[in-house]
Amino acid sequence: MYSAIALLLAGAAILWFARNGAESRSEQEVLERARTASALLAGRLQASDFQGPAQGDRRAQLDRVFAPLIDGEVVRVKLWGADGTIVYSNDPSVIGTRHSREEIKAVLAGATKSEIGHLNDEGGRGENIKVLSAYVPVRTDGSSPPVGVLELYTRFDEVSADAQTAVKPVAIALVLALLLLYASLFPILRQVTSALETRTHRLQQQSDELEKTIAERKRALAGLREADARYRALVEELPLVSYVSSLDKPGFSTFVSPQLEDLIGYTPLEWLAKPGIFWDVIHPDDAERVRREHELGYANADTFSTQYRMQAKSGRYIWVEDQIRVIENPQGEPMQAQGFLIDVTARKNSELALKESEARFRGLVGNIPGVVFRCDIDSDWTMEFLSEAIEDLVGYPSTDFIANRVRSFASVVHPEDRLRLETDVGKSVTDRRPYTTDYRVLHRDGSVRYVIERGQAILAADGRLRLDGAIFDVTERRQVDHERLKLAAIVESSDEAIMSADLEGRLTSWNKGAETMFGYTAEEVIGESIAMLAPEGQKEQPLDRLAGAIETGERRYEATRRRKDGTLIEISLTVSAVRDSAGEVIAVSAIAQDITERRQVENERERFTRELELQNERLLELDRLKDEFVALVSHELRTPLTSIRGYLELVLDGEAGNVTEEQRRFLGVVERNANRLLELVGDLLFLAQIEAGKLSLEVGAVDLAAVAAESVETARPLAEDKRITLTLATSPVPLLAGDGARLAQLLDNLVSNAIKFTPEGGRVDVRASASRGNAFVEVRDTGMGIPAEEQEHIFERFFRTSRATEQAIQGTGLGLAISKAIVHAHGGRITLASSEGEGATFRVTIPIRAIQPAEQTKEEIAS
Amino acid sequence: VSDRPLVLVADDDPDILNLVMLRLERDGYEVVGASDGEGALQQALERVPDLAVLDVSMPKLDGYEVAQRLRAHEGTREVPIIFLTARAQKSDGARGLEAGASDYVTKPFSTADLRLRVQAALGL
Numbered sequence: 001m002y003s004a005i006a007l008l009l010a011g012a013a014i015l016w017f018a019r020n021g022a023e024s025r026s027e028q029e030v031l032e033r034a035r036t037a038s039a040l041l042a043g044r045l046q047a048s049d050f051q052g053p054a055q056g057d058r059r060a061q062l063d064r065v066f067a068p069l070i071d072g073e074v075v076r077v078k079l080w081g082a083d084g085t086i087v088y089s090n091d092p093s094v095i096g097t098r099h100s101r102e103e104i105k106a107v108l109a110g111a112t113k114s115e116i117g118h119l120n121d122e123g124g125r126g127e128n129i130k131v132l133s134a135y136v137p138v139r140t141d142g143s144s145p146p147v148g149v150l151e152l153y154t155r156f157d158e159v160s161a162d163a164q165t166a167v168k169p170v171a172i173a174l175v176l177a178l179l180l181l182y183a184s185l186f187p188i189l190r191q192v193t194s195a196l197e198t199r200t201h202r203l204q205q206q207s208d209e210l211e212k213t214i215a216e217r218k219r220a221l222a223g224l225r226e227a228d229a230r231y232r233a234l235v236e237e238l239p240l241v242s243y244v245s246s247l248d249k250p251g252f253s254t255f256v257s258p259q260l261e262d263l264i265g266y267t268p269l270e271w272l273a274k275p276g277i278f279w280d281v282i283h284p285d286d287a288e289r290v291r292r293e294h295e296l297g298y299a300n301a302d303t304f305s306t307q308y309r310m311q312a313k314s315g316r317y318i319w320v321e322d323q324i325r326v327i328e329n330p331q332g333e334p335m336q337a338q339g340f341l342i343d344v345t346a347r348k349n350s351e352l353a354l355k356e357s358e359a360r361f362r363g364l365v366g367n368i369p370g371v372v373f374r375c376d377i378d379s380d381w382t383m384e385f386l387s388e389a390i391e392d393l394v395g396y397p398s399t400d401f402i403a404n405r406v407r408s409f410a411s412v413v414h415p416e417d418r419l420r421l422e423t424d425v426g427k428s429v430t431d432r433r434p435y436t437t438d439y440r441v442l443h444r445d446g447s448v449r450y451v452i453e454r455g456q457a458i459l460a461a462d463g464r465l466r467l468d469g470a471i472f473d474v475t476e477r478r479q480v481d482h483e484r485l486k487l488a489a490i491v492e493s494s495d496e497a498i499m500s501a502d503l504e505g506r507l508t509s510w511n512k513g514a515e516t517m518f519g520y521t522a523e524e525v526i527g528e529s530i531a532m533l534a535p536e537g538q539k540e541q542p543l544d545r546l547a548g549a550i551e552t553g554e555r556r557y558e559a560t561r562r563r564k565d566g567t568l569i570e571i572s573l574t575v576s577a578v579r580d581s582a583g584e585v586i587a588v589s590a591i592a593q594d595i596t597e598r599r600q601v602e603n604e605r606e607r608f609t610r611e612l613e614l615q616n617e618r619l620l621e622l623d624r625l626k627d628e629f630v631a632l633v634s635h636e637l638r639t640p641l642t643s644i645r646g647y648l649e650l651v652l653d654g655e656a657g658n659v660t661e662e663q664r665r666f667l668g669v670v671e672r673n674a675n676r677l678l679e680l681v682g683d684l685l686f687l688a689q690i691e692a693g694k695l696s697l698e699v700g701a702v703d704l705a706a707v708a709a710e711s712v713e714t715a716r717p718l719a720e721d722k723r724i725t726l727t728l729a730t731s732p733v734p735l736l737a738g739d740g741a742r743l744a745q746l747l748d749n750l751v752s753n754a755i756k757f758t759p760e761g762g763r764v765d766v767r768a769s770a771s772r773g774n775a776f777v778e779v780r781d782t783g784m785g786i787p788a789e790e791q792e793h794i795f796e797r798f799f800r801t802s803r804a805t806e807q808a809i810q811g812t813g814l815g816l817a818i819s820k821a822i823v824h825a826h827g828g829r830i831t832l833a834s835s836e837g838e839g840a841t842f843r844v845t846i847p848i849r850a851i852q853p854a855e856q857t858k859e860e861i862a863s
Numbered sequence: 864v865s866d867r868p869l870v871l872v873a874d875d876d877p878d879i880l881n882l883v884m885l886r887l888e889r890d891g892y893e894v895v896g897a898s899d900g901e902g903a904l905q906q907a908l909e910r911v912p913d914l915a916v917l918d919v920s921m922p923k924l925d926g927y928e929v930a931q932r933l934r935a936h937e938g939t940r941e942v943p944i945i946f947l948t949a950r951a952q953k954s955d956g957a958r959g960l961e962a963g964a965s966d967y968v969t970k971p972f973s974t975a976d977l978r979l980r981v982q983a984a985l986g987l
Contacts, residue, residue, distance in 0.1 A: 646879070646973075646974050
């Protein structure tokens with residue numbers, strides 16, 4: 001029964017819906033049209049249009065605006081102001097009328113409204129047809145709130161008629177069919193319905209329960225999801241990579257968080273796609289250690305951490321800290337490893353940098369050629385830090401001074417300098433400026449060292465004022481400075497020119513001596529090239545010499561140089577390379593002496609020597625000519641003298657008839673003078689030979705004692721003429737190698753000289769002897785003797801003693817010269833012992849040389 | 864042809880030549896003279912002398928050369944020669960001896976000395 005009523009109701013509902021559905025659809029269309037119109041008009045309407053009824057021109061404009069809209073279906077438009085006044089309509093009669101504000105306000109607030117009515121419900125003219133009107137808000141600008149409302153009237157008949165005619169018969173047929181169907185199926189339906197109802201009821205109960213359960217589950221799941229999301233969000237926002245790894249395979253991840261990409265450039269997908277990639281990217285130096293640590297950690301189910309390097313995709317190595325926890329299942333069995341990787345590269349790098357900077361600091365401090373310190377500003381200079389170099393300086397280790405453990409630093413400062421050091425430092429602290437001071441320190445070995453200290457007071461981290469500084473040993477530098485000053489003084493005071501130049505030949509020093517020598521002051525030449533000192537045309541020579549000195553280390557030479565006033569001077573230069581401690585030539589020094597005068601003297605001497613040599617040559621030539629002349633003359637004299645003597649002999653022998661006594665006397669004078677002449681010629685010839693170096697000995701075995709005896713016998717008649725006692729004393733003399741004739745000539749000379757210069761009644765003693773390889777012959781006379789001043793000339797040719805000349809004793813002055821030559825030719829010597837008025841003794845010494853077989857042979861032939 | 868020994872004397876100085884020839888003639892020798900080496904050689908070859916007294920320094924052929932030529936000829940090979948030399952050096956005399964001289968006399972010589980040497984050379 002209910003269902004029949006329900007069915008009838010449903011039929012009525014369908015009918016109503018069908019009709020209403022049509023109306024509804026029309027209203028929608030009108031509203032849509034109104035909205036479109038409103039949107040189209042928005043740009044052409046003004047806010048002022050809604051303030052009050054449109055008048056005059058504006059109304060005409062609006063007519064033109066709205067005209068296209070009135071197309072037969074749309075029959076009227078109205079613009080409503082916010083206060084409910086109709087400000088415009090295509091029917092002018094309604095403009096200015098006012099209606100309920102509430103409706104307009106609602107539309108202005110955003111609601112849309114449509115209604116079915118008649119055209120002239122709110123006044124107006126024309127046929128009062130049924131219309132469908134729609135209200136839409138109007139905006140003059142897209143974003144501004146609506147300023148008014150547009151109402152659009154369309155004919156209702158047309159829009160609703162189609163729908164009604166189509167729907168009505170179908171709806172009626174449908175209702176009838178339903179009634180028929182219901183009537184036939186009612187009994188079955190009723191059973192089924194009741195069964196269904198029961199079932200439905202049960203199902204409803206189950207469904208309610210299920211729904212309850214599902215709701216609970218959903219809530220729980222949502223909670224879980226939220227927690228998970230929160231967790232993931234947290235995990236993914238943490239600046240670390242979390243991962244899960246299986247226990248049996250360390251490094252083989254089963255999960256890894258997305259930050260991995262930030263860390264090493266691999267996405268989790270890439271990472272998980274390559275099992276074991278971990279061992280590819282870990283630094284080879286770290287791999288083994290990390291593997292051991294992981295295995296140990298897993299085995300002990302520990303929580304542990306380790307650090308190692310991983311190579312990012314970019315190739316860069318990144319230091320990570322890996323914190324690992326072994327997760328156990330509820331049964332307490334190790335299940336998996338969960339870890340976090342944190343980028344600690346920066347920390348590591350700063351650790352390394354710190355280490356490096358510490359090492360560098362230590363290295364620097366160690367290498368500083370001085371002592372570095374930090375100390376308190378007190379009378380002990382209590383050391384907080386003192387570098388080890390202090391030991392070189394004072395002989396005590398730096399640890400002695402730290403906190404005055406063994407001694408204070410003040411104790412090694414020279415007592416005379418302690419107060420000044422305190423004053424200097426105190427002043428610096430007050431002025432807050434760095435200080436430099438010098439003082440002496442006492443070395444353990446008793447020596448005194450000179451130091452320079454530089455420092456500054458600084459506010460240490462603990463808020464106390466400390467002194468930071470460095471101490472430098474300048475003892476050697478002081479000594480070097482002193483040496484340098486001394487040397488500089490020596491150089492400056494030297495008369496010699498001392499200068500130096502760099503490797504390019506630019507003068508770098510110039511002493512007073514150089515100023516005097518060259519006429520330039522130091523200011524004029526320093527920085528100039530040494531070429532300026534050379535005369536024109538030799539400008540490149542000094543630089544060549546300089547290069548030579550650089551190459552060889554030292555050069556001495558003489559050169560011509562030009563003074564400032566243009567005069568040329570001769571100098572002797574010693575150029576030396578100056579080397580640095582590494583042996584590199586860095587400069588050149590030169591010492592110059594003015595040798596102009598010496599040069600002149602040398603030149604003079606040279607010229608003189610040349611002249612002498614020339615003269616000498618000329619003299620030698622003259623001498624040679626003289627010798628030749630003498631030889632020629634002597635030879636040419638001999639032949640005529642031979643004739644003279646030969647024919648005299650013939651006459652005196654009576655070959656030309658008897659000779660009277662007087663004739664014989666006269667011819668005797670001729671013969672004697674001819675003999676003198678011959679003697680002179682012979683002597684001259686002999687001397688000429690000697691001087692020409694042509695004297696050769698006819699060497700044979702000579703018995704000098706016998707030769708002496710012969711000479712004595714030859715001279716005896718002469719001695720007897722002058723009643724002179726002539727004696728001979730000989731001891732055996734061994735045969736010696738010599739020229740018998742020459743030796744006889746020698747002794748004849750000596751004996752005849754002795755007789756010649758001995759007055760009547762005097763005596764001449766001749767002795768021959770031999771001793772220790774020498775043969776001696778001595779001829780002593782009791783003559784007038786030879787004055788001491790004449791003795792040294794006695795063996796010179798043509799020399800005659802003053803006494804010989806005075807007393808007109810005959811002689812050529814050649815005898816002793818010849819004698820000496822003969823003695824020398826035999827390797828012996830002849831000496832004279834005499835004093836005036838006491839006679840003279842000539843002593844001949846000849847070495848006894850055995851005769852050589854060849855010489856013997858010649859001698860034999862000759863004899 | 865006499866039985867007196869024939870002495871050839873050669874000297875370019877006519878005074879010396881005459882002196883020697885005169886002396887030797889007075890001493891009883893047969894003497895022929897020449898004033899140069901060529902002449903001396905010619906004379907010697909025409910008539911072989913018993914002795915030649917030759918001055919060393921002569922024009923054309925000097926004494927040594929004359930001596931060598933004489934020594935080169937069969938007929939004159941055995942003729943004794945005495946050189947007259949004005950050279951001071953005794954080595955000149957030695958050279959003469961080497962050239963085949965029997966003796967030499969140094970100018971200035973005494974005629975007495977020469978006489979003795981001539982006698983010796985002729986083996987008288």
